[in-house]
Amino acid sequence: MKVRIAVLMFPGSNCDLDTVHVLKEVMKVKTDLVWHNHFKERDYDGVILPGGFAFGDYLRAGIIAAHSPAIDEARIMLKDGRPVIGICNGFQILTEAQFLPGALLQNDSLKFICKWVNLVVENNKTVLSNKMKKGEVIDIPIAHGEGRFFTDDIKELEENNQIVFRYADEEGNVTDASNPNGSLGNIAGVCNLEQNCIGLMPHPERASEAIISPKGTTHGRLFFESVIEYITKRL
Amino acid sequence: MDESEFIIEVSLENKPAARDPVAETIKRDLIAKKGYDMISNVRSGQYLRINLLAKSENEAKEIVTNMCNDLRIFNPVTQNLTVLNVKKL
Numbered sequence: 176m177k178v179r180i181a182v183l184m185f186p187g188s189n190c191d192l193d194t195v196h197v198l199k200e201v202m203k204v205k206t207d208l209v210w211h212n213h214f215k216e217r218d219y220d221g222v223i224l225p226g227g228f229a230f231g232d233y234l235r236a237g238i239i240a241a242h243s244p245a246i247d248e249a250r251i252m253l254k255d256g257r258p259v260i261g262i263c264n265g266f267q268i269l270t271e272a273q274f275l276p277g278a279l280l281q282n283d284s285l286k287f288i289c290k291w292v293n294l295v296v297e298n299n300k301t302v303l304s305n306k307m308k309k310g311e312v313i314d315i316p317i318a319h320g321e322g323r324f325f326t327d328d329i330k331e332l333e334e335n336n337q338i339v340f341r342y343a344d345e346e347g348n349v350t351d352a353s354n355p356n357g358s359l360g361n362i363a364g365v366c367n368l369e370q371n372c373i374g375l376m377p378h379p380e381r382a383s384e385a386i387i388s389p390k391g392t393t394h395g396r397l398f399f400e401s402v403i404e405y406i407t408k409r410l
Numbered sequence: 411m412d413e414s415e416f417i418i419e420v421s422l423e424n425k426p427a428a429r430d431p432v433a434e435t436i437k438r439d440l441i442a443k444k445g446y447d448m449i450s451n452v453r454s455g456q457y458l459r460i461n462l463l464a465k466s467e468n469e470a471k472e473i474v475t476n477m478c479n480d481l482r483i484f485n486p487v488t489q490n491l492t493v494l495n496v497k498k499l
Contacts, residue, residue: 278487
């Protein structure tokens with residue numbers, strides 16, 4: 176397969192190797208782990224910013240990494256339609272870099288939350304969700320302290336179809352009880368207007384192999400399959 | 411004009427529309443429980459103290475405010491920045 180994906184490593188990234196493992200060993204895609212200062216967009220068809228605590232989350236989660244030269248490279252990919260994906264801390268970085276709308280605030284419980292949740296797919300036309308059905312329920316874990324999505328204009332996101340995933344119950348109902356962190360509108364993932372850049376708090380790389388899934392699901396693969404499908408169609 | 415050293419103190423706090431669970435917890439679980447009923451609101455935030463060289467107080471304030479905007483020291487989506495104090499050393 177010709178698809179080449181970069182997974183960036185910032186000082187403090189800690190889901191980078193898991194993401195590389197799933198892409199290489201489960202999805203069988205050529206994947207490189209790239210130190211953020213060495214990243215060159217010309218070598219890749221897509222880039223993933225993994226979870227972790229880039230630069231120790233100092234000042235605010237994601238803000239220092241948002242000034243990395245890797246973000247300038249990723250901006251070139253963003254503009255020519257290649258996938259730019261942020262998972263968890265990667266999502267925080269992409270909002271701070273203003274690739275994506277909104278911001279991620281401290282969970283309303285003030286606690287770091289690590290548990291399996293359900294998402295409902297709201298937009299299945301994006302680079303990360305084209306292998307899913309609208310309304311499909313996704314079984315996936317979250318692990319974050321700052322995941323409370325906030326925006327001052329949720330209406331605009333809804334009108335532009337930029338809300339990709341929401342936290343939901345097992346039937347896909349978006350309820351207060353299924354909102355793990357106080358996110359506005361239960362929002363778990365959003366995209367840019369062009370739908371080639373997505374950030375989400377849940378971890379697809381932790382939900383791609385049955386052996387580590389409490390229910391034996393592998394819904395995380397759908398995210399990576401979507402990215403690969405999108406890239407393959409472009410090549 | 412010669413440059414002097416200034417200290418500028420700034421605070422970053424969540425906008426009123428963005429909930430502040432740290433302050434809510436301090437108020438609900440400490441202040442209110444200990445009988446300080448006269449306290450009606452608490453907001454938490456971050457505090458930065460910045461030393462710099464500038465020609466005047468106004469210039470010092472302008473440099474720091476522009477820097478905070480340029481580098482997104484505060485996130486304009488969720489936070490307000492307030493210059494608390496400017497002091498010439």
